[in-house]
Amino acid sequence: MTVDFTYDDLEVGYGFDGPEVVITREMIAEFAAASFDHNPLHWDDKYMTETEFAGGKSFDDVIAHGLMTYAFMTRAMTDWLWPDNGEHRRLETRFRQPIYPGDTIRIRVEVASKRETRAAKWAVCQVTVTNQNGDMVATGDALAEILN
Amino acid sequence: MSEFNPDDFETDFWKEAEVRAGWDDLEPGVVLRSRPVTITKEIIQRYARSIGDENPLYFDEAFAKSTRFGGLIAPPSIHALFLFACTGHDHFMRTPGTINMGQNWWLHRPVRPGDTIALEARCLDKLIRKGNTFAIHDNVFRNQAGEVVCSGRGWTMRPY
Numbered sequence: 001m002t003v004d005f006t007y008d009d010l011e012v013g014y015g016f017d018g019p020e021v022v023i024t025r026e027m028i029a030e031f032a033a034a035s036f037d038h039n040p041l042h043w044d045d046k047y048m049t050e051t052e053f054a055g056g057k058s059f060d061d062v063i064a065h066g067l068m069t070y071a072f073m074t075r076a077m078t079d080w081l082w083p084d085n086g087e088h089r090r091l092e093t094r095f096r097q098p099i100y101p102g103d104t105i106r107i108r109v110e111v112a113s114k115r116e117t118r119a120a121k122w123a124v125c126q127v128t129v130t131n132q133n134g135d136m137v138a139t140g141d142a143l144a145e146i147l148n
Numbered sequence: 149m150s151e152f153n154p155d156d157f158e159t160d161f162w163k164e165a166e167v168r169a170g171w172d173d174l175e176p177g178v179v180l181r182s183r184p185v186t187i188t189k190e191i192i193q194r195y196a197r198s199i200g201d202e203n204p205l206y207f208d209e210a211f212a213k214s215t216r217f218g219g220l221i222a223p224p225s226i227h228a229l230f231l232f233a234c235t236g237h238d239h240f241m242r243t244p245g246t247i248n249m250g251q252n253w254w255l256h257r258p259v260r261p262g263d264t265i266a267l268e269a270r271c272l273d274k275l276i277r278k279g280n281t282f283a284i285h286d287n288v289f290r291n292q293a294g295e296v297v298c299s300g301r302g303w304t305m306r307p308y
Contacts, residue, residue, distance in 0.1 A: 033194075094250040
């Protein structure tokens with residue numbers, strides 16, 4: 001197996017691009033079926049555009065699941081770490097703006113800091129999700145346990 | 149609660165929506181009803197495909213066996229699925245208009261095909277901010293050996 005980097009090699013500020021995803025209604029429907037989250041937020045146009053949500057606002061369209069975005073952010077980490085570089089241990093996210101069908105989202109990961117504890121070596125990573133307009137639609141903090 | 153059957157899952161979240169706890173009814177700290185779910189390779193792979201993730205650790209048994217994982221595993225975000233599969237139709241997370249604001253999960257060990265995952269789920273806290281009502285969800289996922297596979301919190305904005 002291959003080790004691409006070690007804890008000592010890894011520099012704070014190192015960054016890489018994760019998946020770039022074009023969101024479609026079909027994808028949202030598939031995620032709903034696969035995750036069993038059938039909330040009408042994700043399929044019911046009439047409900048979304050005619051309901052007054054918090055703050056008196058309605059949505060422009062159905063929205064993607066927050067947990068689908070979480071899955072893409074997670075994938076950025078596992079594609080980088082698995083199988084031999086490290087473990088993806090934690091991801092804390094904030095879903096900041098809705099993601100709609102037709103949006104293109106890009107995931108970016110940057111190493112914010114490093115830390116050795118008694119038993120392991122860690123990289124704290126900032127994960128950002130931006131859409132085609134450059135809006136930051138989700139952000140996250142991930143914790144990678146570096147194995148080598 | 150009856151056993152989980154993926155082909156028999158109630159997908160109409162409007163149905164009997166009135167039986168679910170609204171924000172006023174949520175009792176922080178009280179563990180909610182749930183059921184263990186045995187996860188198959190097929191369910192894992194359908195989930196992985198839905199997020200466009202074709203990592204061979206989810207699909208290629210021979211490859212997965214040759215790695216330190218020792219066999220097929222599930223994507224770490226699979227817990228999204230257990231939030232719904234392990235809970236009942238009356239769980240407040242299904243309330244139409246529930247908006248996920250954020251999520252944090254600590255991943256202790258991978259979920260594998262054939263694992264039976266039990267979810268300890270509760271509303272841990274509830275709050276009002278800028279005039280909106282929110283709930284803090286607290287979730288611990290364990291496998292059939294009683295080992296914690298994942299634990300964490302989420303927070304949702306409540307429609308009512």
